[in-house]
Amino acid sequence: KAGVTQTPRYLIKTRGQQVTLSCSPISGHRSVSWYQQTPGQGLQFLFEYFSETQRNKGNFPGRFSGRQFSNSRSEMNVSTLELGDSALYLCASSADLNTEAFFGQGTRLTVV
C-alpha cells in the first residue's frame, strides 16, 4: 500500500512569488492535514480537509490556503512568499476524521 506522497520534495522560490504544494493521501483516506515545521516555531498545524471541505484551520495568515479534490488529493498554496515561509511542509492523511494520521516525506521550501 503506497504511503502519503508529497510533491515536490524540494523547492526554491523568490520573495513575492507564490507556490503550490501537493499531497496524495493513502488510498482510501479522506482526511488530509497540513503542518509547517520551522526551527523557531516547531510543528504548527495549518489546515485540515475532509471530503473536499476545510474542517479546521490553524493560526496562519490568509496567504496560506488549500483545497482538496474529489479524489482526496490536496494542494496548499502560499502567495506573496516571505523569507519566514521557508520551512518543511508536512502532509498527513487519515482514513476518517479523528483516526490515526500518517505523514508524508515533506516538501522543503526555501524562500530567497
Add this chain to the structure above:
Amino acid sequence: ELKVEQNPLFLSMQEGKNYTIYCNYSTTSDRLYWYRQDPGKSLESLFVLLSNGAVKQEGRLMASRDTKARLSTLHITAAVHDLSATYFCAVDGAGSGYSTLTFGKGTMLLVSP
C-alpha cells in the same frame, strides 16, 4: 487550547545508559503519538497510544501513557548512537471530530560513545 509540553528539550547521554522523555498535555486526547525525526527528514511514527493506557515497546524504546495524569513517557534502555534524533510527542483532541495534532517542541537526543 490544547498544549503539549515535552521535557527535556535536549538530552545528551552516553551509550548504554537509560533515560526517559516526558510529555504532558493539557486536555483529554484520544491518541498520543511518538515520532522520531532525523535531520532534514520527515516524521517517523514510533508509537500510537490510545486512551486505554497501554504500554508499547519496540527495541530499546518503550512508551507508556497515564490518561488520568495526562502524561506519557518514552523510555530509552541501553541507548545506542543510532537512537540520536529528535523525538516528538503529539496528541489529538478527544472527540474533537478532527484529526488535527498538537505537537510538543521535541527532544533532541544525542547519544555518544
